[in-house]
Amino acid sequence: MDQTQGIPVQIHLETFVTQEGETEQNIFDEPGTVVQLGDALYIRYQETNDETGESMPVTLKIKSSDDVSLSRGSSEGDTQLKLHFVNERRIVTRYRTPYGIIPVETATPRIDMQLRDNPLGGEVYIEYQLFANNDLVGNYRLRLIFNA
Template sequence: MVNIGIENYEVKQLDLSKGRAAQIHLETIISQGNETEKHVFDEAGKVVQMNSSYYIRFQETYESGVIPVTVKIDPSGIVTLTRKGETTTRMRFDKGERFETLYHTPQGEVKIETMTKNMQISYTDEPFSGRVYIEYDLFLGKEKLGDYKLQLLFTI
């Protein structure tokens, strides 16, 4: 297992430039006040490597439809999560860092911020798989909206 924060990791035996089918498991735990929600997605997706970054693409399936999701893992350890649906978000994560972004809704744009408290990225060979774990706070202005935990597992 290799942690991306320690060294640049590339899959030598696999050509991921055109992408490979992958099984995706995503868990998100949201704590707001005294309430906690858990969302779990097990989806088919794709892993692509471009310019030393990995892109994990899949769709979250809901009763009301699907939302395309892309997770970009940069070799420097920055993770970008993009969801494009009726509402669109593009959140960035880097341990100990705060990032501002726009949350696009049908009613307009809202400025939100992520503050990454903990982040771990690791890869394993044979079969190639990865794990991204992020703990972060979400803010609307100075107001904290909640504590979030996100775990993404992917296997080719």
């Protein structure tokens, strides 16, 4: 199957955000595409806010079983969040807002991944902590399942 042209997939995403002792869960079911470019797998979709109806482009780039990047927003928009997850490492990245760029840092204690070719699909699970100015913003869990 030629994955360089983009294979349509169905995305199921669950996020859990724990901040100040409160946990919030979000679930998204969206159509998306998977593209293989070089040694990286790109999972792309539009995340739709049920309350506002606005959508935000999201790209998950899988370089290896313990190296994943997440981008929310477009390079042309006011806001773009880029996060980089490497198993058992802390990585500084950035969050572009209308008010300027804020450096943020991810600490990733766990990445689990299962990918398959036929039929195309898989699951990516990431646990991470987000820091801004060396202060813990929150604890996060992300579970993305995709199937062609």
